[in-house]
């Protein structure tokens with residue numbers, strides 16, 4: 453699948469490159485001990501500047517999803533799944549990704565998933581597979 457890759461910066465580099473070592477790195481605040489995403493220099497919960505990337509389990513569940521059938525570019529394989537994944541570490545800690553490695557039509561809400569990384573150039577895209 454063709455991918456538009458993120459522009460790396462000091463805040464998001466750990467998130468996009470943690471997969472090199474098999475780690476999903478999510479920003480965590482030392483002030484309130486909460487995770488947040490997307491990564492940034494300040495905690496959105498308590499405004500602390502004491503934040504840094506922290507390895508999480510990579511486990512979560514499908515909060516919601518959609519199937520894309522539109523071949524936006526010629527080499528795009530359809531259908532594919534765009535999902536909101538909520539990580540087990542904290543309610544509301546979620547981001548958008550793809551569910552891969554299974555029949556797209558078999559994806560379900562609340563399905564347990566775990567991260568798998570797709571290495572493209574200088575990033576390791578965090579995708580998700582069904583967790584057995």
Ligand code: ZN
Pocket residue numbers: 481482483484485486495496497498499500
């Ligand atoms: Zn905080």
